[in-house]
Amino acid sequence: EAQKKERQEDDRTPKQLPKGVVLGPDGKPCRSCTSFAAWASMTKQQDQRPTTTFSKQIASTTPTAPRPDCPPDVDQLGRSTWTLLHTMTANYPERPSPTQQSETRQFLSLFGKMYPCWVCADDFRAWVKEGNEPRVSNREEFGRWMCEAHNAVNVKLGKSSFDCNRWEERWRTGWKD
Numbered sequence: 811e812a813q814k815k816e817r818q819e820d821d822r823t824p825k826q827l828p829k830g831v832v833l834g835p836d837g838k839p840c841r842s843c844t845s846f847a848a849w850a851s852m853t854k855q856q857d858q859r860p861t862t863t864f865s866k867q868i869a870s871t872t873p874t875a876p877r878p879d880c881p882p883d884v885d886q887l888g889r890s891t892w893t894l895l896h897t898m899t900a901n902y903p904e905r906p907s908p909t910q911q912s913e914t915r916q917f918l919s920l921f922g923k924m925y926p927c928w929v930c931a932d933d934f935r936a937w938v939k940e941g942n943e944p945r946v947s948n949r950e951e952f953g954r955w956m957c958e959a960h961n962a963v964n965v966k967l968g969k970s971s972f973d974c975n976r977w978e979e980r981w982r983t984g985w986k987d
């Protein structure tokens with residue numbers, strides 16, 4: 811019975827993964843590392859070998875947008891995480907104590923190890939190592955450093971850079987208009 815189940819599960823694994831699907835360290839597709847579109851095309855590929863009427867129905871109803879109550883894809887996770895990180899900088903003291911500075915460095919170091927999109931985490935750690943150690947001696951420095959970290963990802967993804975002179979307007983004070 812167990813072998814039969816394993817075979818059935820194996821049959822559902824696509825032989826070729828669609829572009830953009832990133833595997834996790836366990837060799838299985840990593841949802842937190844993959845966009846919703848790539849994930850949906852992978853599940854569609856699986857469902858396109860239907861053996862039952864039910865699975866045919868699933869294949870014909872593959873959604874084009876994620877439901878809000880589904881596990882996050884790489885983009886949703888990224889947006890939520892940047893919101894947390896920039897808001898942390900916005901609430902960082904203007905004159906942090908040595909302990910606050912040291913705890914902030916520790917947080918960033920663990921963040922770089924534990925961020926669930928492992929490819930993102932690897933690149934973040936590499937960027938820090940390339941002469942971009944966290945600057946946490948005051949709020950302005952920390953906010954700017956985070957903005958630069960975010961811009962490094964924007965550039966990697968082919969997006970335009972954010973003007974770091976305006977990080978505080980975006981994340982702390984609101985826009986001057």
Ligand code: FAD
Binds near residue numbers: 929957958972980
């Ligand atoms: P986001 O980039 O999530 O930005 C959210 C909002 O922040 C924007 O609307 C804008 O108002 C503001 N903003 C943009 N840039 C800046 C900035 N420089 N400073 C301040 N505010 C800014 N995705 C991948 O596909 N591959 C990766 O390797 C990858 N690495 C990541 C690493 C980390 C540490 C994190 C937190 C996320 C990573 N992501 C990665 C996710 C990616 O950065 C985006 O979150 C995702 O692509 C969604 O982008 P978005 O256009 O909705 O806006």
